[in-house]
Amino acid sequence: MPPLSRRRALASGLSALLAGVAGCNSVPTNGDGSDDPPAERTGSDSGDGGEENGTGTRAGTDGGPNLNDARVAAEPVASGFVSPVDFFAPDGTDRRFVVDQPGVVYEVTADGRRDAPYLDIRDRVVDIDGYDERGLLGVAPHPEFADDGRLYVRYSAPRREGTPQSYSHTFVLSEFTVDPDARTVGGGRERTLLELPEPQSNHNAGSVGFGPDGLLYVGTGDGGGGGDRGTGHVSDWYDAVEGGNGQDVTENLLGSILRIDVDSEGESRPYGIPDDNPLVGREGRDEQYAWGFRNPWRFSFDIRSSDDWDLYVADVGQSAYEEVSVVERGGNYGWNVREGTHCYGTDECPTTTPDGDPLVDPVIEYPHxxxxxxxxxxxxxxxxxxxxLAGTDLAGAYLFADWQSNGRLFAADPDSESTPWPIAEVPITGDDAPGSFVTAFGREGEDLFVLSTGARGLNDRMGRLHRLVAP
Structure with a gap:
């Protein structure tokens, strides 16, 4: 097979999701061209306008979700967080943890949040205050954490060597080795794996997680600002819209999902590169797994078996549409040529790159x-x-949210016959529901959790963790 050109990255064997791509159809800003809430910022059966977005109507007669009747309740588990942005429960343990944006990991027990932090790296995280998208943004325990105590931590550091003075901060991915049985580990033992210069303070993504293949997946935003343009945003193949990092695969690792092997090391890297990453041996950065993202705030794996699973990535939109994609190896998800299924900045736009690679449509889209x-x-x-969530009519549904939750979640049916999938609002019942702003979800075994804050951005410890249950 000949080497792929700069924009050509589809490995053989991509699913019919890519083969079926066709059709291409811009909240107040923060003064820098961005439109995201803090780090929390990170789908309709109509492809040509949010006003036609439908509500799910599947009756559930074939065992699928009945989204018309779905309801959930929320039980308080812990409170006292500043801005809880991630949750993890390591395999082989009976422990669960919440990641707080200023730079602290807290253990959560049956009695609530422990007062003393489990991991505290506030001395390494850039100072944040008020409205900010930087901070401690994600933590993933190694699959063998119970034995080896390895945590993979994604945070925003002050500018390090190699980050220009005109840039905001440095993206850091580190391995921390800690005592998996201790109640508190201080700052742990850190080994830096990856540093990326970040031009602006926003669009930092933050998700890190191990897939069923044992490899670490890492989300990166497009570098911030607005429209994937300006300082720190390289030029790409699409001249109709200036910028950007989302469509670049050679100059930097921004606007992408990365996949690396933390159980090995390369000749020039403190981690290994999977042989089947789509750009290995071709033009482009070897860490790249998929690209064309703006701000992939949270992702998750739907694992049915070790060789049958999907990667769901929620990508925050610019000013008109929000989207969720089922991500395939080598897929290009369109930013900043498109926002969701719609042209960005122009009335007409291509559905493929100049090399003929498709820009992949999201499976979920909804408007502002x-x-x-x-x-x-x-x-x-x-x-x-x-x-x-037995008893909620949500079995089989993809459950997600918007930052402005307003007492509801969203659900979509992955078995829908139309794409984007219809979505339904799922009311949260009860008197002690999550706060006004949902920031993330968590999973431990069969339990699903939702994290929220009571205010826009950093707050006076109004953040809470709830378990989702049947009403």
Missing amino acids: SGDGPTGISVIGGYVVRDEA
Whole structure:
């Protein structure tokens, strides 16, 4: 097979999701061209306008979700967080943890949040205050954490060597080795794996997680600002819209999902590169797994077996549409040529790159305004499997949210015959529901959790963790 050109990256064997791509159809800003809430910022059966977005109507007669009747309740588990942005429960342990954006990991017990932090790296994280998208943004325990105590931590550091003075900060991915049985480990032992210069303070993504293949997946935003343009945003193949990093695969690793092997090392890297990453041996950066993202705030794996699974990535939109994609190896998800299924910045746009590679449509899209479900910042969730949320009519649904939750979640049916999938609003019942702003979801076994804050951005410890249950 000849080497792929700069824009050509589809490995053989991509699913019919890519083969079927066709058709291409812009919240107040923060003064820098961005439109995201803090780090929390990170889908309709109509491809040509949010006003036609439908509500799910599947009756559930074939065992699928009945989205018309779906309801959930939320039980308080812990409170006292500043801005809880991630949750993890390591395999082989009975422990669960919440990641707080200023730079602290807290253990959560049956009695709530422990007062003393488990991991505290505030001395390494850039100072944040008020409205900010930087901070400690994601933590993933190694699959063998119970034995080896390895945590993979994604945070925003002050500018390090190699980051220009005109840039905001440095993206850091580190391996921390800690005592998996201790109640508190201080700052742990850190080994830096990856540093990326970040031009602006926003669009930092933050998700890190191990797939069923044992490899570490890492989300990166497009470098911030607005429209994937300006300082720190390289030029790409699409001249109609200036910028950007989302369509670049050679100059930097921004606007992408990366995949690396933390159990090996390369000749020039403290991690290994999987042989089947799509750009290995071709033009482009070897860490790249998929690209064309703006701000992939949260992702999750729907694992049916070791060789049958999907990667769901929620990508925060610019100013008009939010989207969720089922991500394939070597897929190009369109930013900043498109926002969701719609042309960005122009009335007409291509559906492929100049090399003929498709720009992949999201499976979920919803607008910032109009009829039906709306919002301003998608928050990725999980597919409801096994006995999770029994009695809610959500079995088999992908459950997610918008940052402006307003007492509701969203659900979509992955078995829908139309794409983008119809979505339904799922009311959260009860008097002690999550706060006004949903920031992330978590999973432990069959339990699903939702994290929220009571205010826009950093707050006076109003953040909470809830378990989702049947009403």
